[in-house]
Amino acid sequence: MNLADRLRTAAERLGGRTVLTLDRTDLAYRALDLWSARVAALLRRRGIGPGDRVAVMLPNVPEFAVVYYGALRAGAIVVPLDPLLKRREIAAFLGDCAARLVVAWHACAEAVESGTAGTRTDYLFVVPGEFHRLLREERPDRAVAPAAAGDTAVILYSAGTTGRPRGIELTHGNLGSNAAAVARVQALGVDDVLLGALPLYHAFGLTCTLNAAVHAGARLTLMPRFEPERALEVIRRDGVTVFQGVPSMYIALLDLPGAADLSLLRVCVSGGAPLPLDVLRAYRTRFGCVIFEGYGLSETSPVAASNRGGAGHRPGSIGRPVPGVAMRVVDERGREAPPGEIGEIAVRGPNVMKGYWNDPEGTAEAVRDGWFHTGDLGRVDADGFFFLVGRRREVIIRGGYTVYPREVEEVLYEHPAVRQAAVVGVPHPELGEEVAAVVAVRARVPPEELRDFVRERVAAYKFPRLVRLVDELPTGPTGKIIKRALRLPAAPAAVPPTPRR
CATH class of the missing domain: 3.30.300.30 (ANL, C-terminal domain)
Known part of the structure; x- marks a missing residue:
């Protein structure tokens, strides 16, 4: 069940096909598998093994995938962190999960050094060129640490810098099943090229672009930072067929005069926030693109529901649950509400988190009888389409x-x-x-x-x-x-x- 096995299997099947692109740099499946085996060897030589936490503080560069799969290969738990975090935030997150090591982008050096001061967390900086030379000195360790579906693979920290950090434990089974569901709903295949504009340290980007691409044998073309003009250039240059983004990205592209080339896209998916209906209509009428809105949270790995093509699409809705996942709307007493009535959305399935790191009380409050209570308000119609109304606290x-x-x-x-x-x-x-x-x-x-x-x-x-x-x-x-x-x-x-x- 180790997610690194997905990469190894894909490398055996696809070999020299490209899995990652960043501008003029291409990385093949076979090469990603090899470099991740070198990372696993490096980590094991440093005494890092199953269950140890390794923080990854990298932007959308090929090294993220190399370190991510390498750490999983060694049996470690990956803790993805925003490269823009400051000293105080870094110290809080690393202290909470007791990370053994943080692998960080070279531009983060000052913040990481001060954030780890006085802790037992070591650090390793990724400098292009130097990092590859370091890994070449390692003999690849191709062994993949055994993992059960319920073993923690990743700890994602929820947004916010105030109060106690809340780590979300996602298992190999959580992330693997969700990547498979995304690939199935979007019919991803080896000929697809996904735009990697979503940050990989976030659940949306990690599952729906990186994990799903590897699961399907597709290609992921990376953008370290989303810029609308640049995104349009990458879509044209690399023949992007699948664009997964958030509403602000779609809105920004609307204002570009050359955006008619978006007709190259086969699938457009929006998540992370409600998509304005006016934006959905504009893409359909101006570019002939249908945007499928989905829904999920970090606690659900993250995808819980999504629109599909044909009869599986209802504008304004967040769609139906993805394969293997169940959703319902409940009232304040936890009873299922009838169609049309507003209540809290609850989710159950293999995508629901293992729990909050070192927070059994918070876990018990959020997950009851196998149902994760999202805190989001919504309704469901007679055809099973869910509609998001807003956050309970908003x-x-x-x-x-x-x-x-x-x-x-x-x-x-x-x-x-x-x-x-x-x-x-x-x-x-x-x-x-x-x-x-x-x-x-x-x-x-x-x-x-x-x-x-x-x-x-x-x-x-x-x-x-x-x-x-x-x-x-x-x-x-x-x-x-x-x-x-x-x-x-x-x-x-x-x-x-x-x-x-």
Whole structure:
């Protein structure tokens, strides 16, 4: 069940076919297998074995896959980390998982050295050229450490820098089954070329691009950083057939004059955040591309549901559960809600995490009777299509009325000037919360126009009384809007009562 066996099997079958591309550099399946065997030898020589944690702090470069599969091959647990983390964050994550070693990109040297100071964590920096020379000195150790489906393969840390780090334990079975489900839903094959613009240290990129590509024998062309002009160039140059991205990527490509070449794509998949319906329609009408929206969380490896082609596609939905996975909507008592009613989405299947690292209480609260309770609100229709409404903690209660942010955001995206939109609740002295919108626009537009645009299309209690215009909304590594980092418009103060005479 070791994920490294997937690579070894693919290398035996595909040999000299390219698995990874970065600009002018190509790496064949056979070569990736060989280099990962050298990494395994290096780690074993350093005393790292089954169960030891090895942090990987690399951008989207071929060395990520080399180290990832090499560490798994040695039986270690991989802890992928964002290369942009600072000293305090590095110290917190490494301290929590007690990593033996961190393999980091050379540009991270200062942060890693200070972040590991006073700990037992060693470090190794990847410098192009030098790293390869170091590995050439190692005799390949082609043995793959045995692993059961329930053995931890990866610990992913949830976003956020405040409070205790929360590590998500994903097993070889979790990641292997999810990669297979993704490959099946998207009909991936040896002739496919996937765009690797999603960060590989994130669950979306790790499973849906790297693991799925190796499972299917496909090719992955890497981008260390997503830039729309560059992405279009790579799609044309390498004949990309599968684009997996987040809504902000699709929105950015819409503004490019040469984006009509996106018709080269066979499959477009969006995840990580809700996809505005207006963006989906624009791709269909302008480029002839159908974007299949999916859904998942790091705790579900990450894919739980996805739209498919033909009758398996319903615009505005997150699709149906992927093969082997079950989903349902439950009420506050955990009872399954009837079709059409809003409740919490729960997921069960081989993709559900083993648990939170060293947090049995948190695990027991999140996974009950085999069902992972996501904290996301949604509904399911009579045909089994799920619709995401929003996060439970993001729901706005305005004067006793419930407002779901995604519904309001969808309306904002219908305005031609709106590029990004986030709807949140701000404290209000009389109503409890007021509806506010922070919007990045393509062209200048009065905030009042956006407010009135929404007011004409939703119930009176839903439209945003407060609208703030910005140049760009804060986003995370996958392009997901980080609402907690928004600069919010202030709600009006309470009107003092008129004194009686």
